Amino acid sequence: MTTVSEIYNYLCEIAPLWLAESYDNAGLLVGDPDSNVKKAVLSLDITEKIAQEAHDTGAQLVISHHPVIFNPVRRVMANGATSAIWNLAKMSLSAICMHTNLDAANGGVNDVLAEKLNLTDVKRLSDDKVMNFKKVVVFVPESHAEKVRKAMAEAGAGKLGEYDGCAFETHGNGYFRPLSGSNPFIGEVGKPEKVDEVRIEAICAPQDLKKVISEMLNAHPYEVPAYDIYEDESVCEKYGIGRIGRLKEPKLLREFGLFVKKALDAQCVKLTDAGKEAYCIAVCSGAVDEDIITKAAQAGADTLVTGEMKHHLYYFAQNMQINVVEAGHFTTETVILPVLMQKLEKRFPDVEFIIAKGNKEPYYVL
Numbered sequence: 448m449t450t451v452s453e454i455y456n457y458l459c460e461i462a463p464l465w466l467a468e469s470y471d472n473a474g475l476l477v478g479d480p481d482s483n484v485k486k487a488v489l490s491l492d493i494t495e496k497i498a499q500e501a502h503d504t505g506a507q508l509v510i511s512h513h514p515v516i517f518n519p520v521r522r523v524m525a526n527g528a529t530s531a532i533w534n535l536a537k538m539s540l541s542a543i544c545m546h547t548n549l550d551a552a553n554g555g556v557n558d559v560l561a562e563k564l565n566l567t568d569v570k571r572l573s574d575d576k577v578m579n580f581k582k583v584v585v586f587v588p589e590s591h592a593e594k595v596r597k598a599m600a601e602a603g604a605g606k607l608g609e610y611d612g613c614a615f616e617t618h619g620n621g622y623f624r625p626l627s628g629s630n631p632f633i634g635e636v637g638k639p640e641k642v643d644e645v646r647i648e649a650i651c652a653p654q655d656l657k658k659v660i661s662e663m664l665n666a667h668p669y670e671v672p673a674y675d676i677y678e679d680e681s682v683c684e685k686y687g688i689g690r691i692g693r694l695k696e697p698k699l700l701r702e703f704g705l706f707v708k709k710a711l712d713a714q715c716v717k718l719t720d721a722g723k724e725a726y727c728i729a730v731c732s733g734a735v736d737e738d739i740i741t742k743a744a745q746a747g748a749d750t751l752v753t754g755e756m757k758h759h760l761y762y763f764a765q766n767m768q769i770n771v772v773e774a775g776h777f778t779t780e781t782v783i784l785p786v787l788m789q790k791l792e793k794r795f796p797d798v799e800f801i802i803a804k805g806n807k808e809p810y811y812v813l
Contacts, residue, residue: 449797458543479541515535567694571685576687579678591667602659707772718770718771721764756773
């Protein structure tokens with residue numbers, strides 16, 4: 448049966464924790480990593496009501512975007528600001544929260560937001576973080592070289608651009624002597640051995656490394672396989688919070704604002720007009736600061752779509768000559784939940800995943 452830790456590890460493959468901002472608190476924040484999961488509830492936030500809904504529907508896990516524990520907690524009480532944490536623990540519910548790491552991840556919140564707005568030629572607004580690939584090298588007897596190479600490829604090794612299964616093999620001699628207590632696949636205890644071996648090397652994305660090593664070891668016949676892991680500075684993955692793309696044709700700002708409202712099913716949108724048509728669109732889910740607005744303007748965007756921003760930033764955006772469409776913090780981020788649920792359903796078919804009925808904006812507009 449699927450456990451909390453298995454789901455958590457998969458989510459960390461989708462959105463590695465090192466992508467999270469320094470102020471963030473993403474991860475498995477409440478619960479037992481070894482507990483079994485038959486049903487999980489997805490929600491943008493974890494509130495007391497969401498925890499109660501999860502319990503009432505028979506779930507064992509709640510997966511959210513916003514961390515249920517963000518700032519340090521000195522005490523957990525049944526009422527007040529920590530009531531959600533109290534209820535999770537009381538009802539034996541685990542909580543996994545994927546926040547700014549999911550914002551920045553490829554295929555994460557901002558990519559989904561850009562897709563909802565029908566943007567084309569979508570790129571990262573900026574490359575805020577870079578992670579080098581790994582080079583995995585393993586030495587295998589010739590009889591098992593193909594088996595090990597295929598196992599590594601199926602686990603994700605050798606993916607590069609529009610290619611997969613990329614690897615290189617070198618034939619040579621391996622030398623070893625089994626010592627007392629060993630159980631050698633080849634050779635006898637106490638006798639030096641010379642074996643025809645193959646050196647297999649393949650690049651590996653950092654999030655796939657654990658799985659590649661695991662599958663390589665499972666396929667390898669030796670009791671103690673010899674392998675190396677190197678940092679590969681020639682291949683890397685780049686990540687960033689925002690995205691930028693283009694509409695099929697320019698729109699008046701008011702027209703584009705109404706389109707955003709409909710596309711995201713927003714209660715309302717607020718427009719900051721810099722006197723430009725909307726065509727080159729930057730998106731940043733949730734909230735923005737001066738840095739994001741500056742990056743969007745410098746990247747050539749005429750319009751920025753976001754959830755919310757502080758009062759002084761309206762004037763800052765106008766001075767930077769960029770329109771802003773505010774569609775609501777909740778509205779620009781909840782778009783990830785159906786996409787995330789589909790991925791989880793595919794990976795864990797034995798678990799039922801649902802989006803919480805209580806996953807709603809915490810306010811309404813008159």
